[in-house]
Amino acid sequence: MTTPDVQGVVRDILARLADEPGGLLPILHELQDTLGYVPQEALPQIAAGLNLSRAEVHGVVSYYHHFRTDKPGRQVLQMCRAEACKSMGADALIAHAQQRLGCKLHEQTADGAFSLEPVFCLGLCSSSPALMLGHTLHARMTPAKFDALIEEARS
Ligand code: FES
Structure with a gap:
């Protein structure tokens, strides 16, 4: 999947979930369910969408072992x-x-x-x-x- 696709997927997910309480985790789950992983390149966009720092988003992604940041095998x-x-x-x-x-x-x-x-x-x-x-x-x-x-x- 190319960079524009990742951005489009993140934009759609943010539009649906950014206003949910505690939206970061549901957004990360949705992103991983959709793409199979949470691309590093998506983190700044998510941070901006939720008014969080990149470090905060990165911290959550790296804390939960469930999230993978590398594209998985098929x-x-x-x-x-x-x-x-x-x-x-x-x-x-x-x-x-x-x-x-x-x-x-x-x-x-x-x-x-x-x-x-x-x-x-x-x-x-x-x-x-x-x-x-x-x-x-x-x-x-x-x-x-x-x-x-x-x-x-x-x-
Ligand atoms: S320990 Fe519960 S399924 Fe393996």
């Missing part, structure tokens, strides 16, 4: 690292995922197909380990199921 793969999943082998599963995809957490595959991200609880603790690919949750994940999932997602 599909985002979030792997749970919280306690229940850890107790059911999440660390080994993440190691397998990194090896299988050839990238580390917070990175994306060389072909841009997947971004690999950690997440802290997906609400599937009783069916751990869990992950989310795009908007779809997957429970009781194993390395073999992971490989099949990636294979299917690539096709």
